[in-house]
Amino acid sequence: MELIIFLAIGALAGFAAGLFGVGGGLIIVPLLYVVFTQMGYGPEIVMHLALGTSLATIIVTSISSLMAHNKNGAVLWPVFKNLTPGLAVGSFLGAGIAGLLSSAKLQLIIGIFALWVAYGMFMGAKKMVEQIRVLPSAAKQVCAGTGIGIASAIFGIGGGSLTVPYLNHYGVRMQKAVGTSAACGLSIAIAGAAGFMFFGAQEKVEIANSIGYVHIYAFLGISSMSFFTAKLGAKAAHALSPQMLKKCFAGLLTAVGCYFIFQGVLTVSV
Template sequence: MQFLALGAVTGLVAGLFGIGGGGLMVPVLMLLFTAADLGGEHRVHLALGTSMAAIVPTALASLRVHHRHGAVLWPVVARMAPGVLMGTFVATFVAASLPPEPLAVIFSVFMAYVSLQMIVNRKPVPSRQLPGTGGLVLAGSGIGGLSALVAIGGGSLTVPFLSWCNVRLPVAIGTSAAVGLPIAVAGALGYMLNGWGTDGLPAHTLGFVYWPAALSIVCFSALTAPLGARLAHRLPVTWLKRLFALMLMALSIEMLRTVF
């Protein structure tokens, strides 16, 4: 029941604020796994992998909508994709080798950055053009690697990068959605592979992905995401976004407290 509720809330905030929901899923999953005594010393890894798997359908649905509106720069996606796939997949090996404490610190520090970005609502100042293929591959590697370490779809990194390169915001968001799909797929596969055969994981787990939680989240997030998108046009989203950012900070702090 808790996973269904998490899916409903994740879908709502994803539609309302245009985010993938990993920043909410990871700390809540960590708390739920701790309460249910699931995962043992690998609870943080299990939360990261499960979150990545749950992001895949959300990223696909978002990509289809933005593609229909002609807001995806496919040549840019094609050039970033190799770096994204490599960076994301390699980072799952790094994450699997790290103890839970540094992983929790990395996640919490990054979410503090995202939360401050949401509170200030500061847009990057366009200052240059898109780099060539090598630059886009390198940017994709960095975005994918960090996204895998903190189990997000990469929007909080890709959108500012593209906006900084003079890509219009609606197109930056649409292109980011397309980049988010290979991040989620490579991340989920990487966490499944790295957790394969690990002792102490609960039943119905494939690697570091706990499928009862992932499927419950996906089912309900798909139902509530359209509601969130409709509410975005009726509610004071700027203030709600700031309140949500404060909640993300609180959840990250609670996750640190639980781990340590």
């Protein structure tokens, strides 16, 4: 039964990764939180386990999504090259920061963040942006990548929630922003997952079938299915208008944000 659940999560997360360029973490984290809680993991580690496992699965999802978007010429490789150093360093450090926060605080932070990004993306959907403006210098992109990496690891996501709005702000068309975000998600996922495994092991918390804060069975089940469905999501992304894609993205973020704020408040009040 657990394997079927992990496969189902992978199918949904993969499609979302290809469609929105978010790596699927915005779906994986809340679903894993529910599943791991039902599996009996303690409240003090369940959120960290969901975050670490999410980042590990995004490694595979990002590869699939990246390949699909690259075929459509939607990956801005020079931008990827500039963002990657900061993304890798930032996401590893972010995993360490997340380990210092309680599950309730992580839930509230993620919920508020998701709603903030959703608002920005929904408002941005009203703007018609088709041409690429001048992006910041390479040095500024590295700095931006570091900030995105830290936040992405704390939130257990592939960075699309920040990378997509960041690129879109500078006039990058939505499809190209999503495609480039998928490439950047690979760097974030590798460094972030490594960080959660490392810092989780340092805490010496005994979790069955896990390496640090990465659940091996969940990783295998989710990543194996998401690899295939990410391609379907990427195909759908290029069939939608940029404005519709932004609205769908904002709707997903709103739902996730409300869920985590509710869970965070509930945990604090108990």
